[in-house]
Amino acid sequence: MFKYINKKLRYGFFRLTEQNNHPPKPEDDSKKTQETLISGNLTADLEYIRKLLGTSSDIKMHEFRYGEDFQLKGALVFVDGLVSNEILTESIMKPLIMNRNLSPFQTSSMQKTLDTVRQTILCSGDITEKYTIGELVESCLSGDTVFLSEGFDKALIISSKGWEKRSITEPQTESVVRGPREGFTENFRTNTALIRRRIKSANLRLDHMSIGEKTDTNVCVAYIDGVADPNIVDTVKARLKSINTDAIMDSGYIEQYIEDHPFSLFPTVGYSEKPDVITARMLEGRVAIISDGSPFVTTAPMLLLESFQTSEDYYIRPYFASLLRIFRYLAFIITVSAPAFFIALTTYHQELIPTTLLLTIISAREGTPFPATLEAIILILSFEILREAGVRLPRPLGQAISIVGALVMGEAAVTAGLVGAPMVITIAITAVAEFAVPDQSEAASILRIIFLVLASVLGAYGIALGFLGVLIHLASLKSFGVPYCTNLTFNHNMQDSYIRMPLWFMSKRPKAIVGQDKTRNKTNTPPSPLSKNSSPEENP
């Protein structure tokens, strides 16, 4: 019956969207343009391109003469700002104009001349031939230079991408004390290079596709052949292909289009801003999706466990890493349920609070006008608002607001007797704990309110029911065919779940995700000076 409701919902949405799209889209002649061939008449071709691209000021069409006695007519089409001026002048213009040996040609020897231009004159490693105006415009818009010449029914596309971009910096979201500090940038090629640089295996695959009718965003599916499960790779590709939208602004768009459970509170597709995290996930068999213009790389499938892992867990020694991980689980539980427990204890189960503490709480709450639940909701709301304001405001101002919010509002509210100090402390702990598990902070903020309501209605029983409900929901989630909480329910690969075992102990990749290549290292032996020169058989 839940499915029925779900279906009804989706069907409802579907019908809405259908109604919106009711007037059929005017069929533009883009398809025709795609197939128009280059005529060979330079003026006509340029006129056609000009008609297609309109009067944009950044589109440059440079006509020039070259070859023996400047008898040949040529033109370069490029987008100013997208191409590198250095490449344009040094590798394209200069060689073409300086060359004096290229004689005029007959139509029959057109290909020969073109090959000569391509092979002996132009100084570029990436030159392709294109036949239609559509392809030509497309590559021009993605930053390549198009070379047309009178009499050629083909165009040469010379790679000359060179726009201004942000350099590689330390990511803002996932800072570490120990570990690599470089992060992805908005530039697609830089991001693929960052991954390629870390995995020098011949099996690394970066399959390209483009999504979005208008934006035509470059998207790359990165995985390690053999390590990744081919079924998952195919599913990812199929889902990417089925995305039907006109724009991809960020990898967040892609995440929302391909996730398994769009109505769930929990994310079923992961992301990271750090190449070391992404490559580590790829080495566990996951598939990474790099999209142009976004410093966040998406990974799938996602397990719940991933939210509680940080890259640093693996760079420091296992004891402290395990301790930190347990703290993260605790922090998640606290951030979801601390206000709920406080409400349940103070309103339903006062006898469970130690007497001295109970007296403190009572004296603190003496004179506060609102019921505890309302108090908690007001505080949670004001915290969320403060956080949002702090993020959006200009940085220097943001700090000022935080100080005003934290000190003035918190302190003043307590002294004025509007809220009790224990409640402020509870909400403060909740708020701080949320940031220990940043991946789940969206889910946690909403779950916290649900738990709060449950606790104020049903007390501890409500909290227990809430936990069970969350557990049921988590058990029902799947990400690309992999159960969401696989490693947390003692199915397999427990060496890296609640605690992190030593690295040499983790000889198997996660069983639920991985494809053929299941083992990381052949032997499970700890590093020791003895095993340096002898095989494991001799030295058990």
Added chain:
Amino acid sequence: MNIEKSRISPLQFMFAIMCFIRSSSLLSSFFTPIVNQDSWLVIIFGMIVSLPVLWIYISLSKAFPKSNLIEINDLVFGRIGGKIISAFYLWFFFTLTALNLRDLGIFVGKSTMSKTPPVLIIIVFILLCAWAVYYGLEVVTRYGIVFILISSAILLLSFLVSINIMHRESFLPILNQPLKSYIQGTNIITMIPFGELVVFLMIVPYVDFKQKKLVRYFMGGFLLGGLLLLAVILRDLAILGNTLKYFSLPSFETLRIIRLFDSLGHMEILFAILLIILLFFKVTLLFYISLLALSYWLKIETFRPFILPVAALLVAYSFIMFESSMQQTAFAREIIPFFWPIFEMLLPFITLIVAYIRELPKKNREKEKEDVKV
């Protein structure tokens, strides 16, 4: 017909059995007043007596590895006979679910929510169970391991912090009660948690293990679950001593007594939450099994449309079942020992005998079934 498509791992199955037995620790008041300080002995007797019963179950599921209890009945007793026998089981599963639901309602009402009407507690609870059942066996059994670990951790913790108030004398004198009461106690303990394992015959076909390992996991779950139950009773007995028999929820009282330092007491909230979790597991499993049995009995493709109607029936049934908890305890002490054996021992045993006489399972029939499934 193949309603349950997912397969669970043997380990999940084993922990489901453990969790099932462990969640019966609430019901210890059914036999503690009968045998007093020898309650723990009775559990050991019960485990020994249960072994042949388990042997019946294991032989049945070994003989028909691909069929659940309802299908076995159809195979062994024929179409009409099978339906009649299965109807008994259906009633039994349904009653068990309602009984546990009632236990939960009463427990929560008594322990934490004394002013809330039990019907509200039960309705909210059964809706949650319905949600889990909707997703099928995998979700129902997934958290068995986690629940067992949490409950064992709490058990261990309570042992550690209560060593100072445990009394060795609580166990004395040993074996000085009339033989009759030992037999009665053993009977109850055999029937209530251990014999109820008959419900697992419904889900054995959906566990993907090699046949040889069935015994290992079934017995492993049974023994470990039994040991946990024994540990709970030992703790309660050591702390409460002779007063054990006066409490309807001994574990609850035990945790109420335990005090850690001067300020931290009242650990019973831990027990309450733990028990809600464990009972959730048990009720969900039983609810699922009832629905599975129902859908096989009616030969329908899916039980999903029946979840809410059956849930509503369960709520009603659990309320009209008894007029008071005294009546329920009396039922557990005096009627169950003679009534439950019909379902837990007699019927499975008859099934086994008839299967033996009719020389079932016929090899070719099993093969046919396999072919159909492929």
